[in-house]
Amino acid sequence: MRIEPFGLERWFAAYEHEAEIMLAESGIRSLAADRFDLDPGVLDYVIPTNGDPEFRASVGDRYGRSADEVLFTCGTQEANFLAFLSLLGEEGAIGEDGVGSGSHAVVVTPTYQALHSVPEAFGEVTRVELAAPDWTLDPDAVADAVREDTAVVVVNNPNNPTGRNHAEATMRAVYDVAVDHDAYLLCDEVYRLLAESPRPPVASFGAHGISTTSLTKAYGLAGLRFGWIAGPEAVVDRAWRWKDYTTISPSLFGQHVAKQALGRRENQILAENRDLARDHRKRVADWIDRLGLDWHEPVGVNGFITVPDGFSDAESFCRTVVEEESVVLAPGGLFGFPDRFRLGFGLPTDELEEGLVRVRRVIRDHGGP
Ligand SMILES: Cc1ncc(COP(=O)(O)O)c(C=O)c1O
Numbered sequence: 001m002r003i004e005p006f007g008l009e010r011w012f013a014a015y016e017h018e019a020e021i022m023l024a025e026s027g028i029r030s031l032a033a034d035r036f037d038l039d040p041g042v043l044d045y046v047i048p049t050n051g052d053p054e055f056r057a058s059v060g061d062r063y064g065r066s067a068d069e070v071l072f073t074c075g076t077q078e079a080n081f082l083a084f085l086s087l088l089g090e091e092g093a094i095g096e097d098g099v100g101s102g103s104h105a106v107v108v109t110p111t112y113q114a115l116h117s118v119p120e121a122f123g124e125v126t127r128v129e130l131a132a133p134d135w136t137l138d139p140d141a142v143a144d145a146v147r148e149d150t151a152v153v154v155v156n157n158p159n160n161p162t163g164r165n166h167a168e169a170t171m172r173a174v175y176d177v178a179v180d181h182d183a184y185l186l187c188d189e190v191y192r193l194l195a196e197s198p199r200p201p202v203a204s205f206g207a208h209g210i211s212t213t214s215l216t217k218a219y220g221l222a223g224l225r226f227g228w229i230a231g232p233e234a235v236v237d238r239a240w241r242w243k244d245y246t247t248i249s250p251s252l253f254g255q256h257v258a259k260q261a262l263g264r265r266e267n268q269i270l271a272e273n274r275d276l277a278r279d280h281r282k283r284v285a286d287w288i289d290r291l292g293l294d295w296h297e298p299v300g301v302n303g304f305i306t307v308p309d310g311f312s313d314a315e316s317f318c319r320t321v322v323e324e325e326s327v328v329l330a331p332g333g334l335f336g337f338p339d340r341f342r343l344g345f346g347l348p349t350d351e352l353e354e355g356l357v358r359v360r361r362v363i364r365d366h367g368g369p
Contacts, residue, residue, distance in 0.1 A: 163298015
């Protein structure tokens with residue numbers, strides 16, 4: 001087994017610590033810890049180790065699923081990892097009637113690297129590319145890529161890095177492809193609740209739907225490391241068996257604060273975060289217009305923007321920006337598109353404004369408008 005180094009994390013490791021402005025973070029700015037009660041009592045494991053049953057039941061309600069169809073994890077990253085291990089890393093079908101057998105995955109790209117590199121480590125991957133410039137997803141292309149040994153189709157909706165939010169009808173058409181081929185559809189929905197009108201989650205579509213998510217991006221609570229898998233009990237059970245070997249239980253602090261964030265404060269937190277995302281999206285859209293650049297106006301707080309003239313590719317542009325102005329952007333080559341860069345606009349407003357001024361200065365100094 002071989003795992004590709006995580007390109008974006010390695011890029012951040014090289015620059016993020018020293019740089020003054022981080023304009024490549026993909027989530028909304030973090031909330032202050034003192035908004036929450038931070039005392040969970042004694043510092044034990046979470047017991048049972050798949051998460052508080054009552055809390056799992058209330059999370060399951062969001063999908064029309066039971067407590068046993070939810071596993072709490074350390075972020076979406078662990079949720080995806082355990083799901084892929086369960087779906088691709090073991091022999092034999094998971095569900096009844098042979099559902100989920102095989103070690104092949106169809107992954108819709110460009111996307112967050114973990115969603116194709118981890119399946120590639122455990123099995124074989126066929127990619128289906130979203131069509132630029134609007135990053136449309138073609139269910140027929142997914143149907144063409146699916147094989148007899150496909151265990152899972154993987155989509156990230158809304159998508160990182162493009163910000164494309166596929167319509168419910170499109171996602172249902174992809175779900176039908178998975179059903180027709182005895183495969184599961186796994187959707188990473190970590191940005192879902194940043195949308196003004198969130199799409200229904202895939203785990204609510206039926207027996208073949210698996211949703212993964214966390215409180216990281218839409219809630220601004222990355223430090224909790226709290227997420228989950230919601231889906232068929234057979235998949236969730238198998239993921240729990242693997243979790244015994246990764247993190248045993250979710251974080252107790254994470255669960256304690258997550259209960260508050262998903263309780264009566266939830267609407268307030270999400271409204272604040274969507275307001276920030278809307279305001280910042282407009283500021284970035286104006287900036288892009290002034291510079292004559294292009295993007296698909298995104299849901300969430302990531303824009304996938306064309307590289308300005310005067311630079312050979314995104315990597316040379318992003319290196320120049322960090323070296324001359326101490327601002328970190330993400331080169332699109334890390335997502336397979338060297339003519340784009342990803343700009344994250346979820347950070348505090350004054351930092352965003354300062355970052356945009358600095359990047360514009362680099363573009364101007366290299367012959368741009
Ligand atoms: C699509 C996607 N999934 C998962 C993650 C990781 O999220 P978490 O902090 O919940 O592990 C990210 C982070 O950028 C992401 O963009």
